[in-house]
Structures are given as structure tokens and as C-alpha cells.
């Protein structure tokens with residue numbers, strides 16, 4: 001199965017945005033691309049590591065770099081600082097993740113206005129995960145779902161707004177059909193989506209197909225997380241409801257104590273998935289780097305991704 005040709009956001013959608021705008025949905029609509037996710041650093045040591053990772057990733061010229069946001073709002077300043085700095089340096093287009101579960105509506109407006117005033121154009125609107133012990137009902141007017149944050153961002157400024165998509169369905173959903181319907185509604189508001197990491201090509205193709213049947217033809221960027229640490233992946237897979245297929249889990253378990261071997265298999269698995277995605281017509285991939293450059297560089301080299309987006313008429 002090949003994907004339908006997906007649509008970049010239409011220029012009229014950004015009327016009044018000004019000449020300096022760099023909407024990711026337009027940038028990645030031009031040809032093959034690679035994008036990356038980074039975390040803002042939490043310590044001086046992590047800060048030094050991040051600087052190194054940025055240097056190592058620079059030759060790839062990622063089409064965009066998304067910067068995560070702490071679930072409880074803990075990285076509010078650090079995410080802002082890193083996004084604004086990357087924008088000012090101008091080597092990659094940054095996208096700020098923002099989590100609505102972490103803040104009141106008034107706080108979210110303030111955060112969005114600050115991004116708007118700093119010239120930041122791209123926001124990833126996500127719900128986040130409320131703490132497990134949180135039983136408090138939301139006060140009237142507060143934001144419950146990512147779709148509410150996406151709409152708020154559109155009200156506050158001329159942002160290109162991305163949202164999260166979950167190929168196998170989100171763990172809170174009663175069933176896949178319901179999750180797809182909410183996703184389709186969210187994508188009516190947003191400009192494009194990025195998927196949670198996944199391992200089966202068929203899951204992504206089914207997601208895009210389901211969305212097309214619900215009338216959505218906006219870009220859905222596939223997110224790939226190379227396995228570099230079996231424990232971290234197992235934890236993240238559990239949290240996100242993503243299943244690690246048995247054939248992959250067994251390969252990793254066999255070398256779990258050999259970090260280099262784990263990384264080698266993780267890269268192989270990611271390259272195989274990435275190649276399948278590109279062959280099926282995906283325009284690019286988003287790599288969850290976990291603030292490590294090595295696996296990302298190897299995957300990009302194997303897939304021939306990185307550098308300025310191609311402008312071929314694929």
C-alpha cells in the first residue's frame with residue numbers, strides 16, 4: 001500500500017503571519033526530510049551533553065527540531081530558552097512542545113504570548129499525562145484535551161500547530177475507532193501531526209488510511225525511536241501503550257548487557273522501519289534522539305536523509 005500524497009498547510013491558512021514565518025508544515029511539504037526531538041537540559045552536565053549533540057547533529061540540518069516540555073510544567077523556562085535560542089541561531093526551525101495538563105488556561109495564554117512575541121512560529125500542542133493520583137475535576141473553562149490547546153494557540157497567534165497521533169491508539173481510549181475520531185477532530189484544528197514512536201509499518205499505514213477515510217489528508221510525520229537502552233524503551237512503551245514486537249524484544253533481550261550490540265540492533269530496526277516508510281510514500285521521519293546523536297547519525301546516513309530538503313517532484 002502506498003500513502004496518498006499528503007497536503008502541506010495552504011498559504012492562506014497563515015494570512016497575516018508576516019514574512020519571517022517559517023511554518024514547519026510548509027517546510028516539510030517540499031520534499032524528503034529528517035527532523036529530531038531533543039530535551040531541554042536539567043543539569044550543567046546535561047547542558048554540556050546537549051551542546052555536543054547539537055554540534056554533532058548540525059551537519060544533518062534537521063528540517064525542524066522539537067523541544068519537549070516537562071509533564072508537570074517543570075521545563076517551562078528551559079523549553080522556552082532553548083526554543084528561542086535555536087530560532088535566533090537560525091540553523092534549524094524549532095518547535096516548542098506545550099502541555100495543557102500542566103497549566104491553567106491563563107498560564108497557557110501567557111506562555112503562548114511569550115512565544116509569539118519572541119517570533120516562535122511552531123507549537124506542538126499536547127495534553128501531557130496528568131499525575132496518576134490526580135482526581136481533581138477540571139474547573140470550568142480549563143483545557144482538558146490537546147485539541148483545546150491547539151485551538152487556543154490558533155487564537156493567540158499565527159502559529160503552525162502540530163499535534164500528537166498514536167498509531168496503535170492512545171492507552172486512555174476505549175477503542176481504536178474512538179481514538180481515531182478524536183484525532184481526526186484534533187487534526188481539523190492543527191496543521192500536521194507527529195506520531196508516537198511505533199515499530200510496525202502497518203500501524204502507520206493504517207493510521208493514515210483511517211484518517212483519510214475520516215476526511216483528513218494533512219501530513220502525519222512518523223516518529224521513530226531507535227532502541228538504545230532496553231529498560232528506557234520498555235518503560236516508555238508501557239507509558240505510551242506502544243507494543244514492542246516479540247521479534248524485536250527477543251533480539252534485544254539476547255544482547256541486553258552489551259550496549260553496543262543493543263544500539264546496533266536498535267539502529268537496524270529503525271532503518272528497516274524508516275526505509276519501509278519512505279518506500280510507502282512518507283515524506284520524512286522524525287527521530288526521538290533521547291539527546292544522543294550517534295544512533296540518529298547512523299540512521300540518517302543509512303536512509304540518505306539529512307541536509308536541505310529535496311525539491312524533487314516525488
Ligand SMILES: Cc1cc2nc3c(=O)[nH]c(=O)nc-3n(C[C@H](O)[C@H](O)[C@H](O)COP(=O)(O)OP(=O)(O)OC[C@H]3O[C@@H](n4cnc5c(N)ncnc54)[C@H](O)[C@@H]3O)c2cc1C
Nearest residue numbers: 068069071097126127128145146164170172173179182196
Ligand atoms: C510527538 C509527541 C510528542 C510528545 N511530547 C511530550 C512532551 O513534550 N511532554 C509530555 O509530557 N508528553 C509528551 N508526549 C506524550 C503525550 O503527552 C501523551 O501521549 C498524552 O497521554 C496524550 O497526549 P495527546 O496530546 O495525544 O492527548 P489528547 O489528544 O488530549 O488525547 C488523549 C486521550 O483523550 C482522547 N481525546 C482526545 N480528544 C478528546 C476529546 N475532545 N474528548 C474526549 N476524549 C478525547 C484521545 O482519544 C486519547 O485517548 C508526546 C507525545 C507525542 C506523540
